[in-house]
Amino acid sequence: MPESVHRDCQNVQHQVLHRSRPRAEARGFCYSALMATTDEVQKLAELSRIKIEGAELEKFTNEFDAILAYVGQLEKLDLPQGDALREKPALRNVLREDGEPHEAGKYTQMLVEQFHAKEGNALSVKQIISHD
Amino acid sequence: MTKRPNELTIEEAAKALRAREITVRELWDACSEAAHAKNPELHAFLEIFDADDRAIEAAQIRIDTDKDLAPLLCGIPLALKDNILIEGKIASAASKMLENYRATYDATVVKKLKDAGTLFLGRTNMDEFAMGSSTEHSAFGETLNPHDPTRVPGGSSGGSAAAVAANMCIAALGSDTGGSIRQPAALTGLAGLKPTYGAVSRSGLIAMGSSLDQIGPLAKTVADARILYETIRGRDTLDSTTIPDGLYPAHEASAHLRIGVPWHLLREGVDADVLAAFDMTLKKLERAGHSLVDVELPTSSHALAAYYVIMPAEVSTNLARLDGMRYGHAARGETLLDDYRNSRTEGFGEETRRRVLLGAFVLSSGYIDAYYRKADAARAVLRGEYDEAFKKADVIAFPTTPSPAFKFGEKSDPVSMYLEDIFTVTANLTGMPAVSVPMGMVEREGTKLPIGIHFTAPHQAEEVLFAAGSAVEHTRNS
Numbered sequence: 346m347p348e349s350v351h352r353d354c355q356n357v358q359h360q361v362l363h364r365s366r367p368r369a370e371a372r373g374f375c376y377s378a379l380m381a382t383t384d385e386v387q388k389l390a391e392l393s394r395i396k397i398e399g400a401e402l403e404k405f406t407n408e409f410d411a412i413l414a415y416v417g418q419l420e421k422l423d424l425p426q427g428d429a430l431r432e433k434p435a436l437r438n439v440l441r442e443d444g445e446p447h448e449a450g451k452y453t454q455m456l457v458e459q460f461h462a463k464e465g466n467a468l469s470v471k472q473i474i475s476h477d
Numbered sequence: 478m479t480k481r482p483n484e485l486t487i488e489e490a491a492k493a494l495r496a497r498e499i500t501v502r503e504l505w506d507a508c509s510e511a512a513h514a515k516n517p518e519l520h521a522f523l524e525i526f527d528a529d530d531r532a533i534e535a536a537q538i539r540i541d542t543d544k545d546l547a548p549l550l551c552g553i554p555l556a557l558k559d560n561i562l563i564e565g566k567i568a569s570a571a572s573k574m575l576e577n578y579r580a581t582y583d584a585t586v587v588k589k590l591k592d593a594g595t596l597f598l599g600r601t602n603m604d605e606f607a608m609g610s611s612t613e614h615s616a617f618g619e620t621l622n623p624h625d626p627t628r629v630p631g632g633s634s635g636g637s638a639a640a641v642a643a644n645m646c647i648a649a650l651g652s653d654t655g656g657s658i659r660q661p662a663a664l665t666g667l668a669g670l671k672p673t674y675g676a677v678s679r680s681g682l683i684a685m686g687s688s689l690d691q692i693g694p695l696a697k698t699v700a701d702a703r704i705l706y707e708t709i710r711g712r713d714t715l716d717s718t719t720i721p722d723g724l725y726p727a728h729e730a731s732a733h734l735r736i737g738v739p740w741h742l743l744r745e746g747v748d749a750d751v752l753a754a755f756d757m758t759l760k761k762l763e764r765a766g767h768s769l770v771d772v773e774l775p776t777s778s779h780a781l782a783a784y785y786v787i788m789p790a791e792v793s794t795n796l797a798r799l800d801g802m803r804y805g806h807a808a809r810g811e812t813l814l815d816d817y818r819n820s821r822t823e824g825f826g827e828e829t830r831r832r833v834l835l836g837a838f839v840l841s842s843g844y845i846d847a848y849y850r851k852a853d854a855a856r857a858v859l860r861g862e863y864d865e866a867f868k869k870a871d872v873i874a875f876p877t878t879p880s881p882a883f884k885f886g887e888k889s890d891p892v893s894m895y896l897e898d899i900f901t902v903t904a905n906l907t908g909m910p911a912v913s914v915p916m917g918m919v920e921r922e923g924t925k926l927p928i929g930i931h932f933t934a935p936h937q938a939e940e941v942l943f944a945a946g947s948a949v950e951h952t953r954n955s
Binding site for chain 1: 578579581582714717776779781782783785786793797800801802803804805807812813814816817818819821822825830831833834835837838839841847848851852854855858890891892895
């Protein structure tokens, strides 16, 4: 491995969570050479509740490689560590007090009309727990 | 009056309405007729609304009664991107998933526009869920660029841009997550503003990347963009990320702007004639009394990579709610899991599925540090570099895009399409406001195509952007 690439790999790897190291190293990956496999893309699709099969799976996997190669340039970026990245932003997400609820039932009819299946005003879905 | 009513700017239309040169009804009819006549060719609108007679009449009475005190947008027909909710109307985000979704409430920006007496002409085409730079990812077919129908209008707010550029309406709203207002504005010859993150409420905007999204105007002039921005901005209890006035240090719009130019980022990748037009525009600004300063933004070259980690991560999270249960496309199978899977597989287009998967990947436990956290750290560094640059510059200038409008199908691989956003994503990552203003035309295959100059300003310094944009308009007219 050329010295520069080896250094890049080390730079990235020292920031990776311990639990991720065995996974990456077991595959013999250094992150700058990371490539997606059809199995991985299939797994991501399952996690995302999306079906991807056949030629499309192959296409998505190839495109993933190109995209990961592009975003992988972040690995070469040297960033300051510690406090420099912990500056408190001026914009903060704040919660408001509960109160001033809208009139009960104001939106019910409009929302229920969008249900694919319903019983009265209740959304009807398939049984989740089987007693078989 | 030499212009047709639908060709007027907001300022001109408001003046003509008050001078009784036209009525609200005549203005509506002119826009509606133009929209109906041109839409079969351009496909800028997914739906053109019928006239709301009561709203038209109310706007006319308000103008007649209040005259100059009536809001400038009173009686003005606007187009809205299809991801902004209008109660009772379909809001599909150009996706099969929401093809029949009817909004149950008004977006905050819609409430504000209704309060101002604005009329809504229709909902405009876009890339599905605002993911794309050409409208080629719309589930309902692409929009054509009015300057050259063989080319894209940009995206994702391409429908809004084409509608304004083709004078099918007076102005429009879009949304901008990585350049989706500014890039189509540049490619169709308009002014387009991405406000400071938090300046405009996102309540009622179908979410794409929640830390990046902002609603903003696409308009024929910078002054029109300002009128729209002033109407829709403001803190909103329904969006807790909206910000109060004065959250960030004030910046005055000086008559002599210091324009920062990061030349080091423009050495390659920009078409020669686009760079020449950019250079000429800067020279004209210099002659008009503004000054140019060289600025360094070293992390900017990694901004697009950081964006394409953070954005899909947020996309995969936001789009998880679309499961075919309570609303949206519902495909059924054997089990409840099949119901989710079938609905999402049939409902989402290819680019949406690609980004949902990419988001799941960068957030997964093995890669979150190498990708997501690194990108988030880069975002903080980028913000710091811009803050530093703004110590010696009032605005920072780029060409909005590296090239003019491209042909349909020309950027068929995802990465080449993503590179369209290379100069615009930084403003979304830093949360800073940015504007694109026309800076001339370049020629491709015998057709003149518009290009834009892009300015970024410090947080809440929209007034400085409007000053810079107006200065460019003056140089063009001089």
